[in-house]
Amino acid sequence: MSNEGIVDADEFEDSKVRVAADEFGRSIAKVAIGQICERIGFDSSNDSALEALADIAIRYVRDLGKTAKFYANVANRTECNVFDVIQSLEDLDSSTGFPGGSEAFTSLLQSSAMKEIIEYVEVVEEVPFAQPVPRFPIVRNRKLIPSFVQMGETPEFKHVPDWLPAFPDPHTYVYSPVWNERTSDPRSDKVELARQRRKAESSLLSLQKRLLSSGSAVTSTSEVSNGSKKSRFLAVTDGQTVNDSTEGEKAALEGDFNPVVLPGKRVKESSMENHVSILETFAPVIEALSGRVSESGENGERDFLDKRPAVRLNFNNGRKMMGDSLDLRLWNRGTGRISSWFGRDDVVDDKKRRAEYILRQSMENPLDLPQL
């Protein structure tokens, strides 16, 4: 049975907010009534009509119960039996009339209201309710305040029996001052903070080194299977530092990413030069940091750092600045400059943009280091 009423979003939201206490029972009744109507022959129903009929059905059930209870009480009983129900059926059906209603004293066993129901059950096919219905309403056990006896306390006043609920604990209503237990040592706090910063910087640097070393490994085998980021990194930086800038860079950036199949040999030779130069730019930074914080596993990687350029580098006290130079914030800052240099007006897709970032990284660092 489909519902004809159109439900728009507002109406739905309203019905979510305003829910009567009886809503669950009413909805179940609506479904049951819908099933009954469907079996009778209706294809669909108006929402209001269905609700009205469900409401009437609920009232009928309640009236049956009320009347049956009344008859049971009249007969000095609290529990209803079948004759109470039959009598209440006769009461409620009397408005429409049933055979034998006019007679004053009839045996309830012969009640025709009952007979009609028996007939109904035999004739009509059984249509059980569509879904399983849990018992409702759910009764939750209330958490009661424990009594004095249960708490193991004795009430302070003699007139208070101990089976009554206990008084609340004094900490709930007595104000006691609170002070900071932890002793603060500003010096040790600063030392701790600096240590944590150093650790972050060193881990970042080791990441950079790992990227570089893995990148060089890829080009040395000259296998560029997937046009990965690292190979692109080197292909692009090749273009830059060899000063055949336009050719190398265009070949790399022009959408085709079997890129290092550029001028093959040239790549290899220049790559060897280049990756060293890139590592050289990092070398002093790495040196400086590793000089202060000993990192494990670094010794194997120092083979790259044999060749030293003749670059003078000034170091401030600020280890912070070195950490910042590797920071992503600088990468983002440089975006505008780089894209304007290339002067590309056409749409740069994601991979090309990444290539630019990597370019920037290699270019920024030689620029930034003198600032240190």
Place this chain on the structure above:
Amino acid sequence: MNHNQQSNEVRHDDENALSDFLASLTDYTPTIPDELVEHYLAKSGFQCPDVRLTRLVAVAAQKFVSDIAIDALQHCKARQAAVVRDKKDKQQKEKRLIMSMEDLSKALQEYGVNVKHQEYFADNPSAGLESASRDE
């Protein structure tokens, strides 16, 4: 004596019929679920641990509702038959039967339940009068 015996027999039959019926109710599953009926009966004070009685109440309510719905269906069909007079007599296409408030209120009228809706709402006292004056 005979009369008494006869009435005894009749009563016996009726008792049998009733007890048989109540026994059959344990198998029968009414469309209105038991939990719903129990909830509303408990609300009104009906107390009975016997499930057959709740099923009886459920069946009675189901019969009640189906009687009303059948009356509403007849009203609906009568209205459709009245509308579809001329053109499509041969091909009377199956129009969907929709239970509307009008049919329901007509059906409920016989049961003494008044659920009539307002036929129209006038926003000012002269609402209907203007159209009459326009026709002239």
